[in-house]
Amino acid sequence: MGKTPLPAIFLLLILILSACQEADVEPPDETPDETAKAIESPEVRVAEFIELWKSGDFPGMHTNYLNQGTQSVYGEANFVTWQQDLHKQMGVENLEVSYTEPAEDAEWNKEQPADFSIRVAFDTIIGPVEFEKTLTLLYESHGKVEDWFVEWDPSFIVPNLEAGDQVSTEITQGPRGEMVDRNGNAIASNSTGYEVSVIPENFDTAKKQQLAELLGMSEQAIDNKLNQPWVQPHYLVPIAQIKADQSTLDELFTIRGTTSREVTMRNYPYGWALSHISGYMGPITSEQLEAWSSKGYSTETMVGRQGLEEILQERLRGRAGGRIILKKQQENAVITSVDNEPIPGETVALTIDAELQQALYEAMGEQAGTSAAIDPDTGETLALVSSPGFDPNEFVPNITNSRFQELANDPLQPFFNRFAAVYAPGPIMQPITAAIGLESGTLDPAEGYDISGKSWQRYQSWGDYRVTRPRDDVPNPIDLNKALIHSDNIYFAQQALNIQDDDFQTGLENFGFSEEIAFPIELTPSRISQDGTFGSEGQLAGTASGQGQMQVNILHMATLYSPILTNGKLYKPTLFLDDEDQQLWNENLLDAENAELLQISLSNAGKELGTELAGKSGTARERDEQNSWFVGYSLVNPDLIVAMMVEGEDEVDETVEQVIEEWNKE
Structure with a gap:
């Protein structure tokens, strides 16, 4: 038997041993250090931090989310107080903070910082502020907690802000928007x-009376300005704002210690005629300040106080601009952190024709009353007058108390807005009663009635109440045409009583009675009666001719006649030029044939008055006084309906005719 060589056996044992060792030992990890460092995404921490930031929970931000380095530099008291004070100083509102989400396959390493792009936006007293920053998080151990923590510095409040910087703001108010008529007037x-100011140490007090007279104020009012707690002898103290010609300014400058600067002031070119539409500007009231305190208003703000100036305050109000200024502690320099241009208020165009408005106002001769003009095909309000008015320019910048009291105590009540009120219309309601009767089928325009005497009652159960008519010499029979021409109250009472069931009341409601009038300036709704129903047959009979408890708003009254010209369409009255035209209020109030019948009768009624108008006149008793009415339109150019009411018994049809003729010439 042959022998195996010893070296070969030794080599074999080594190979067997090596193989056994490889089978018993597991292979090591390929990257042990990197695996140990891999960590969960910091996005949850970013989102939580931002939610606390947006809610103003600065203590929560500091305690639970700032990294150790930030906490050591900015103690909680400083961190919280500083941000709260700066937010209050800058009027920070509507704070929004958002971040860019990381990629789905992003890997995070706790040895490396995590960066997130964020966008910060908020509103301030100088307008919106918006900037982008990089939010960095570090992975740290805070006691037993290991997590991501935010690295923070003051530039997250406003750009370029550093510890120790002083922050100030300069506000520039945007110009107030204008109101213009349909033609741009x-x-x-x-x-x-001009704002007139005084430097107390230089002021010649012997000229105080002269200064008071030039400024239209009392000497006591000047003393009150100069004795304010903050005033120092060398300070410039604003006394009053005035509209002044050069001669007044020259006289002011002769008074030692006075100075002036140009300021923007409100102007009302049409004065009295449009005063109840425009309203006026004035110092903000305590009620307005409370209602608008969250919108950046202060006790010094001038705002709309009446009319559209008040109603459109937010649209007309210019948005403030200005600068956030940083006085740097380290560089001893001043830099601008934020610079916003002011934004002008909106220019609002009205449907009003200011020249027509002025013509109506002047034609009324400042008698107590009201008038309205509309385009029947669109519903646009072309004029809306309350007479007498007042001059809103007197309120700029401030009306004196004595002048205000003079106006307030005027027996003609110039501050009372008559176009917003309601009045008993009298016979000018008869065409509307006729329209309802024609459409119900109960009124035959050709059928004549034999009526005798000046008064009538259907039943003795009416007691003392009787319907009366202006005259009893009109030959019988009395048909619709005669009744409209001669204001036959008995004819219309009988027609209203012939209308079945509650169809007359329903007909009036279809014309807009007892319904709120959707209009920017609040208008009292027209009403059938105190409770909107007929309490008796006698009341119904009187209402047919605008009596009883019926009361109508002047703008609604002009609008009531428009279905006669539009074949039964009633459009809502509008006031803003950018409103949609032809806002349908109701339709099918008259068919074309019945509309033409009423047009003919109104034309005949106008000729009876001796005018070139189609229309209806009449008088109505209001609080023991007779008021005169006319509603009509031009036979030549029927795209303007004018309604006018004057307190007293002066006829107004010729006044309306004169205005419409002049308007048609333009």
Whole structure:
């Protein structure tokens, strides 16, 4: 038997031993250090931190989310107080913070910082602020907690802010928007005025009376300004704003210690005529300040106080701009952190024709009353007058108390907005009663009634109530045409009583009675009666001619006649030029044949008055006084309906005719 060589056996044993060792020992990890460092995404921490930031929970941010380095530099008291104070100083609102989500396959390493792009945006007293930053998180151990923590510095409040910097703001108010009429004529605009100030140590007190007279204020009012707690002898103290000609300014400058600067002031070119539409500007009231405190208003703000100036305050209000300024502690320099241009308020165009409005106001001769003009085909309000008015320019910048009291105590009540009120309409309601009767089929326009005497009652159960008519010498029979021409209240009472069931009330409601009038300026709704129903047959009979408890708003009254010209369509009255035209209120109120019948009768009624208008006149008793009415339109150009009411018994049909003739010439 042969022998195996010893070296060969030794080599074999080595190979067997090596193989056994390889089978018993597991292979080591390929990257033991990298596996140990891999960690969960910090995105959850970022989202939680941002939610606390947006809610203003600065203590929670500091305690639970800031890294150790940030916490050591910015103690909790400083971190919290500083941000709260700066937010209050800058008027920070609507804070929004968002971040860019990381890629789905992003890997995170606790030895490396995690960066997130964030966007910060908020509103301030100088307008919006928006900037982008990189939010860095570090993986740290805080006691027993190991997690991601935020590295923070003051530039997350406003750009370039550093510890020790002083922050100040300069506010520039955006110009107030203007109101213009349909032709672009200014109704409320901005003009140049002057703010007169005094330096107390230089002021010649012997000229105080002269200064008071030039500024239209009392000497006591000047003393009150100069004795304010903050005033120092060398300070410039604003006393009053005025609209002044050069001669007044020259006289002011002769008073030692006075100075002036240009300021923007409100101007109302049409004054009295449009005063109840435009309203006026004035210092903010305590009620307005409470309602608008969250919108950046202060006790010094001038705001709309009446009319559209108040209603459109937010649209007309210019948005403030300005700068956030940082006085750097380290570089001893001043830099601008944020610089916002002011934004002008909106220019609002009205459907009003200011020249027509002025013509109506002047034609009324400042008698107490109201008038309205509409385009029947669109519902656009072309004029809306309350007479007498007042001059809103007197309120700029401030009306004196004595002048205000003079206006307030005027027996003609210039502050009372008559176009917003309701009045008993009288016979001008008869065409509407006729329209309802024609459509119900109970009124035959050709059928004549034999009516005798000036008064009538259907039943003795009516007691003392009788329907009366202006005259009883119109030859019988009385048909619709005669009844409209001569305002025969008895004829229309009988027609209303002939309408079946509650169809007369329903007919009036279809014309908009007892319904809120959707209009920017609040208008009292027209009403059938106190409770919207007829309490008796006698009341119904009187309502047929605009008596009883019926009351109508002047703008609604003009609108009531439009279905006669539009074949039964009633459009809602509008006031803003950018409103949609032809906002349908109701339709099918009259068919074409019945509309033409009423057009003919209204034309005949106008000729009876000696005018070139189609329309209806009448008088109605209101609080023991007779008011005169007319509603009509031009026979030549029937795209304008005018309604007018004057307190007293002066006839107004010729006044309306004069205005419409002049308007048609343009």
